[in-house]
Amino acid sequence: MSKMQIIAKAVLTILGLSAILNLSQYVSTAIRAGTDSSAVRVFLFLPVLIIFIALITYLLIFKNSRLARKMAGPGEQLNPENEALWLAASLRMVAIFYGLILLSTSIPTILNIIVSPLCIRPLINEIFTFNTFPKSLTFTTAQWSSIVYNSLKALLAVYLLCGWPQFIRLQLNIYKAESPPNQNLYTDRRNGK
Amino acid sequence: MNKMHTLTKIILSAIGIFFAIRLLSQLPLAIFWFYSKPAWETAASLLFSLLIVGGALAALVYILIYKRESLAKKIVGSEQLPEPDSQIKWLPVALHLVCIAGGIYFLNTVLWHTTYVIGQTATLKARNYYTAYAPFSSRNIIPWVIMLICGIYLLCGAPHFVRWQVKKALQQCEKYPKIK
Numbered sequence: 001m002s003k004m005q006i007i008a009k010a011v012l013t014i015l016g017l018s019a020i021l022n023l024s025q026y027v028s029t030a031i032r033a034g035t036d037s038s039a040v041r042v043f044l045f046l047p048v049l050i051i052f053i054a055l056i057t058y059l060l061i062f063k064n065s066r067l068a069r070k071m072a073g074p075g076e077q078l079n080p081e082n083e084a085l086w087l088a089a090s091l092r093m094v095a096i097f098y099g100l101i102l103l104s105t106s107i108p109t110i111l112n113i114i115v116s117p118l119c120i121r122p123l124i125n126e127i128f129t130f131n132t133f134p135k136s137l138t139f140t141t142a143q144w145s146s147i148v149y150n151s152l153k154a155l156l157a158v159y160l161l162c163g164w165p166q167f168i169r170l171q172l173n174i175y176k177a178e179s180p181p182n183q184n185l186y187t188d189r190r191n192g193k
Numbered sequence: 194m195n196k197m198h199t200l201t202k203i204i205l206s207a208i209g210i211f212f213a214i215r216l217l218s219q220l221p222l223a224i225f226w227f228y229s230k231p232a233w234e235t236a237a238s239l240l241f242s243l244l245i246v247g248g249a250l251a252a253l254v255y256i257l258i259y260k261r262e263s264l265a266k267k268i269v270g271s272e273q274l275p276e277p278d279s280q281i282k283w284l285p286v287a288l289h290l291v292c293i294a295g296g297i298y299f300l301n302t303v304l305w306h307t308t309y310v311i312g313q314t315a316t317l318k319a320r321n322y323y324t325a326y327a328p329f330s331s332r333n334i335i336p337w338v339i340m341l342i343c344g345i346y347l348l349c350g351a352p353h354f355v356r357w358q359v360k361k362a363l364q365q366c367e368k369y370p371k372i373k
Contacts, residue, residue, distance in 0.1 A: 023272045024327050025215065061334050084366060088289075088362055088365050088366050089283075089366075091282045092284075092358065092361075092362050093284070093287050093288060093291060096288065096291055096292075096358065097291045097295065098293075100291070100292070100294075100295030100298065100299075100347070101295070101298060103343070104295075104298055104302050104340065104343075105257055105302075107336045107339050107340055107343075113338055146196070148292060158335075163358060163360075163361050165365065168365060169365070175304070187273075
């Protein structure tokens with residue numbers, strides 16, 4: 001792959017991730033709407049969204065090499081060693097960029113997660129003293145879906161800011177598996193050839 | 194001046210223009226607060242919002258468009274000028290740029306939140322509404338302060354964060370031959 005193709009691949013990956021997050025918000029909205037609208041509508045809406053998310057995950061995140069090649073066009077091919085460097089660095093860069101954007105909206109959620117252990121103690125006391133479940137913990141479906149969505153978004157922001165290590169390792173493995181054996185310099189070097 | 198400098202200057206200008214447009218798009222909201230209830234409170238909030246947004250816009254245009262050359266030299270470094278062709282040397286520069294863009298995004302959100310809170314408070318005051326809405330409570334202020342601190346740190350290029358990320362990226366690439 002050329003440098004531009006690798007950058008296109010990284011950008012496609014992050015666009016895919018952003019699309020998944022946006023669609024997940026719709027899923028959360030659908031669950032919220034399920035409480036006061038017809039269940040049939042929700043059950044029709046959810047599978048379509050889930051299929052759409054699965055398609056985006058497959059095409060934009062895992063199998064995006066072909067699309068990246070089409071987007072960037074032909075270019076000077078890098079050697080496998082540099083290709084791996086460019087792939088890891090580009091993915092890390094876009095992950096940090098998107099992580100920062102997500103973090104800017106997730107700071108209140110992160111603060112709530114940090115503060116929650118302080119609030120749990122009086123609630124547990126309440127349960128044992130009055131033998132009733134505290135009313136402040138009885139969330140509606142809408143609140144639950146919002147809490148889950150915001151928490152997942154905050155976790156994703158932190159994970160992306162840590163450099164998205166597992167995903168990059170996975171991409172490097174996929175790249176290694178896809179690259180022709182005669183181009184695999186690393187294996188040759190390790191074998192002392 | 195090498196290719197990396199030119200590229201950095203272009204990206205800085207693009208960041209400046211993008212966020213200048215975002216800042217300008219906040220003005221209609223400030224004007225809306227005044228039109229929803231014309232009173233001296235909302236007029237004062239409009240004036241204050243205009244001053245804040247205008248000041249931020251001026252600072253943004255001055256730093257990222259007029260002073261972009263010196264900023265690019267600071268980011269890329271003047272002694273060793275890496276070419277974009279040198280494989281991994283572009284990563285710290287790119288991460289610095291990403292951090293600057295992220296920092297401006299943070300500060301932009303802070304600014305939006307500030308003008309929103311001021312506008313809403315002024316409207317409620319103008320309408321003489323009693324409300325439980327407390328815009329300056331600790332629950333609202335703490336995230337705002339954290340975002341402000343993060344924004345300023347990122348705008349300074351987040352040197353520690355960038356160094357850590359580059360180290361991690363290099364470690365990952367070194368480990369790569371062992372992956373099987």
